[in-house]
Amino acid sequence: MSKCLPAGKYLIFCRILAAIVIGIFVASVPYNTVFAKKIKPKVILYVPHDNRPVSNKQTVQVLEKAGYIVKVPPDNLLGNRRSFGNPEGIYQWILVNGKDADAAVISSDSLLYGSLVASRKHDFMKDRVLQRTDYFIEIHKKYPKLPLYVFSSIMRTPKNAAASGSEEPSYYREYGEEIFRYTALTDKQRLQPLAAAEQAELTKLKEIIPQEVLDDWFNRRFKNFTANKVLIGLVRNNILSYLVLGCDDNAPYSQTHAESVVLGKYSADLPKSKFCIVSGVDELGLLLSTRAANEMRNYHPAVAINYASGYGGATVPAYSDKPIDLSVRAEINLAGGVPTTLPDRAAMLLLVNTNVSGWTYEAGESLNSEEPRANTLSFADNIAKYIDEKIPVAVGDIAYANGADNALLQVLRQRDLLFKLNSYAGWNTATNSTGWSIAQGILSLNMTSDNKNRLLLTRYLDDWVYQANVRSLVVRQLNIFPGQGTKLTLGDKNMPAEINADRLTKAFLDRYLSFLGIKAIKVEFPWDRLFEADIDVSTNPNAYTKHYFGIQ
Numbered sequence: 001m002s003k004c005l006p007a008g009k010y011l012i013f014c015r016i017l018a019a020i021v022i023g024i025f026v027a028s029v030p031y032n033t034v035f036a037k038k039i040k041p042k043v044i045l046y047v048p049h050d051n052r053p054v055s056n057k058q059t060v061q062v063l064e065k066a067g068y069i070v071k072v073p074p075d076n077l078l079g080n081r082r083s084f085g086n087p088e089g090i091y092q093w094i095l096v097n098g099k100d101a102d103a104a105v106i107s108s109d110s111l112l113y114g115s116l117v118a119s120r121k122h123d124f125m126k127d128r129v130l131q132r133t134d135y136f137i138e139i140h141k142k143y144p145k146l147p148l149y150v151f152s153s154i155m156r157t158p159k160n161a162a163a164s165g166s167e168e169p170s171y172y173r174e175y176g177e178e179i180f181r182y183t184a185l186t187d188k189q190r191l192q193p194l195a196a197a198e199q200a201e202l203t204k205l206k207e208i209i210p211q212e213v214l215d216d217w218f219n220r221r222f223k224n225f226t227a228n229k230v231l232i233g234l235v236r237n238n239i240l241s242y243l244v245l246g247c248d249d250n251a252p253y254s255q256t257h258a259e260s261v262v263l264g265k266y267s268a269d270l271p272k273s274k275f276c277i278v279s280g281v282d283e284l285g286l287l288l289s290t291r292a293a294n295e296m297r298n299y300h301p302a303v304a305i306n307y308a309s310g311y312g313g314a315t316v317p318a319y320s321d322k323p324i325d326l327s328v329r330a331e332i333n334l335a336g337g338v339p340t341t342l343p344d345r346a347a348m349l350l351l352v353n354t355n356v357s358g359w360t361y362e363a364g365e366s367l368n369s370e371e372p373r374a375n376t377l378s379f380a381d382n383i384a385k386y387i388d389e390k391i392p393v394a395v396g397d398i399a400y401a402n403g404a405d406n407a408l409l410q411v412l413r414q415r416d417l418l419f420k421l422n423s424y425a426g427w428n429t430a431t432n433s434t435g436w437s438i439a440q441g442i443l444s445l446n447m448t449s450d451n452k453n454r455l456l457l458t459r460y461l462d463d464w465v466y467q468a469n470v471r472s473l474v475v476r477q478l479n480i481f482p483g484q485g486t487k488l489t490l491g492d493k494n495m496p497a498e499i500n501a502d503r504l505t506k507a508f509l510d511r512y513l514s515f516l517g518i519k520a521i522k523v524e525f526p527w528d529r530l531f532e533a534d535i536d537v538s539t540n541p542n543a544y545t546k547h548y549f550g551i552q
Contacts, residue, residue, distance in 0.1 A: 042102040042296050043069045047090055048285050049107035049116040049153075051078040052527060053534045054427070058458060059286045065451035066443040068293060071097055079115020081167075081527040084122065087114050091135045098143040103292040105285065108152040111135055112227055116153060116248075116281065117167050119224060126223045133230045140239045147241040149292050151284040152231055154263065154277070155224045156248035157183055157256045163249065165531060166488050171213045178209050179217060183255035190258065225259050232267045235274050242274055244288060244334055246281035249429070250321045257321045278330045279320045280431030283439070287334050290439040294336030301347035301442055303337045305329070308351075308379040308399075311358030317430035318360040318401050324352065324430055328396070331435045335442055348392045348422060348441050352434060353379055353408055355399050360430060363403025363468040364475075370410045373399075380411045387420050394441030396434035397426030403468030409460070413512060418460065419453045426463040433463075457516070461505070461535045465513075466523070470504045471530055478530075487530045497530065498523055505535065 044063060048055040056078065060070045072078075073093045079085030090110055098104065112132045113119040136148060158164040161176040168176065182205045185198055194202065234240045245263060250256045260277055267275055278284075294300065305328055307313050313325030320327065328350065332339040343349045356374045361367055386393050399405040404426035412418050423441035425433040436459075444452045474497055475487050481500075483492025490497055501523035509518050524534045 041067055041069045042293070043071065043100055044289060044292060045071050045094060045097055045101045045104040045106070046285065046289060047073060047094070047104075047106040047110050048078065049109045049151075049281070050085070051075055051080050052282075052532050054282060054462075054532070055116075055285060057534070058462075059289065061458070062286060062440050062443055062455055063289055063293070065447055065455060066293065067446065071101070079110065079118050081117065081529070083114075084118035085110055085114030087111055087132055087135075091132075091139075094135075094139055095142060098139065098146055101143075101146055102296060103147045103149060104139070105149045105151070105289045105292055106136075107285065108133075108150050108227070108231060119153060120155060120168055120220070122220070124223070126226065129223050129227050130230060133227055133234070136231075136234055136239055147292065147295070148239070149242045149288045150231060150240050151244050151246060151281075151288050152228055153224075153246050153248045153281045154228065154256055154259050155221050156281075157251065157254040158249050159251065165529070169216065171210075171216075175209050175213055178205050179213075180251075180254065181205060182209060182214075183258070184251065184253040187253045187255065187258040221255065221259070225263070228263055229266060232263070232270070232275065235267075235270055240274075242288065242291065244275070244284055245277045246284050247277065247279050247321065248281040249319050250279055251319075252316070252321045254321070260321075272333060276330055276334055278334060278431070278435075279322060279327045280429055280435055282428060283331075283432045283435030284334075286439040287331060287435050290442055291334060291336040293443065299336070301337045301445070302340045302342075302345060303332045303438065303442070304340050304343040304346035304349040305332075306341075306343070306349060306351050306382065308354045308356075309375040310354060310356030312354055313352070315354045315358045315360070315398075315430075317398055319429040320431060324354065324398065324434065327431045328352065328434050328438070331431070331438050334435075335439050337438070337442060343386060343391050344389075346391070347445060348394055349386055350394045350396060350434070350438055350441065351379070351383060351386070352396045353399050353405055353426075360398060361400050363400035363405075363426075364472040365400075368400050368403070368406050368468060370406050372407045372411060376405075376407045376411060379408065380415060380417070383412070383417055383421070384415060387417065392422040392441065392445060393420075394423040394437045394444075395421055395425075396430075396437045397424065397463070398430035398433050400426070400468070401430065402428055403471070404460075404464035406464075406468055409464045409468075410512075419456055421456060422452060424456055424459050424463075426459070427467060457537070458535075460513075461537065462533065465505055465508050466501070466533050466535060469508055470501055470523075471533070473504050474501050474530055490525060490528050490530070494525055494528060498525060501525075501533065 063070045073090050077086045077089040109116045109119045112129050113122050157180055159180045161173045164172050185202045231243055235243045247256050247260050315324045329339045340346055397405050422444045423437045425436035481493045481496040485491035485493030506521050518537045520538045522536045526534050
């Protein structure tokens with residue numbers, strides 16, 4: 001007859017027996033089956049402001065590689081270069097899909113006008129635009145627990161017709177430069193008396209620009225301005241969880257700047273945790289989605305900031321109205337992070353590549369050569385130093401607008417640092433680049449190396465290979481193709497331009513990035529112009545791609 005074990009020894013015996021049983025079980029099934037608690041991926045509804053690759057496809061790719069399920073309206077509802085998109089269709093799509101979502105990140109330009117371009121060219125009555133702001137109220141009523149993160153634009157003021165990229169009303173081709181200068185002087189006049197020469201110039205501009213042109217341009221802006229005030233009111237009433245207004249293609253004196261000042265005063269009572277105004281627009285979808293992702297996890301990463309030697313953070317880049325350091329700090333806050341100057345206490349370090357002079361040049365200019373400039377090598381040294389210290393590094397490359405810094409990227413290539421970064425961006429405007437690199441960098445902290453490096457490859461292909469190098473070559477060779485077309489409207493030349501871009505891109509990759517084993521490439525111009533490119537590649541499973549991308 002057995003005796004019962006004392007209570008304490010019996011408990012120990014049971015624990016040992018349980019460990020043996022679990023050990024046998026673990027030996028017979030995959031590790032993840034036993035220990036990994038299956039967590040349902042979070043779902044983000046994402047309404048971009050148009051269907052450009054960077055606005056839509058590339059933003060979605062970053063979020064998906066960070067582990068989120070992203071739902072986007074079908075392409076026929078989104079705006080493109082020629083079609084305004086379908087605000088009512090997008091609204092209905094949100095109502096249908098909101099039931100499964102954990103957060104919604106919505107472009108108000110899409111929901112009010114159809115797209116970002118539509119916001120600049122539409123003929124909707126003001127009452128119709130304001131009626132559509134009620135869509136946000138109805139969405140909130142149906143899904144009161146669904147956080148609504150909204151990004152909107154304060155209409156841009158391009159410096160001239162070329163800067164407008166044919167995305168303004170047709171009269172901007174003739175009067176664009178005069179309109180910009182007119183608003184710059186009127187904005188300045190609000191702050192200080194104009195010099196005699198400036199006053200004379202303003203009087204002359206009033207004579208040159210037809211009154212009907214000014215009326216049309218300012219009336220449309222007033223609709224946008226009024227709609228943004230309504231959106232600010234929705235934040236006050238807790239309809240919107242967060243609102244960001246982006247100043248598109250801005251300048252220190254411009255109508256965009258003037259409106260941002262007034263809206264800033266109107267929203268002064270709102271906390272930074274619910275509202276901000278920043279420079280830039282195209283990066284806002286990814287930044288705000290990053291904020292949504294961070295708030296789902298109650299995560300507020302510290303992001304350190306450092307600059308190349310010279311003007312550094314005091315640089316006022318092209319297409320912006322403020323020093324880049326102010327924009328960078330605002331972007332970090334927008335993404336749900338906390339800016340700091342202490343890399344050793346941060347989750348990530350943002351290194352910003354600026355010119356010693358404080359000027360921002362164009363990537364297509366001959367100045368953008370492979371020859372290192374005054375601070376190129378020291379900036380690369382900093383990148384290597386922090387990587388060696390195991391600090392995740394994101395690079396915002398803003399020495400040039402509309403493309404990467406060739407000298408910097410060549411040095412990073414030579415030192416085998418390209419795929420040791422956590423994120424990189426060097427496209428379009430300075431704030432586009434810094435904002436994108438911040439957001440992708442924060443999200444990369446929870447990615448596999450494979451996913452992180454594939455996203456880096458996307459940026460190198462777009463920002464460095466195509467924008468800084470191939471695009472200018474395609475522009476110069478465009479006239480040899482038959483048919484009608486220009487770099488702004490390719491027309492008959494679209495297909496031959498794509499074939500030429502394929503060839504030139506592949507040649508660049510074979511020369512400088514052959515270790516990636518890229519065997520095929522396809523470049524498309526979805527907006528029928530050379531500025532936006534959609535680039536797809538396939539790779540050979542050689543030793544380098546195995547190392548960088550985990551391809552077996």
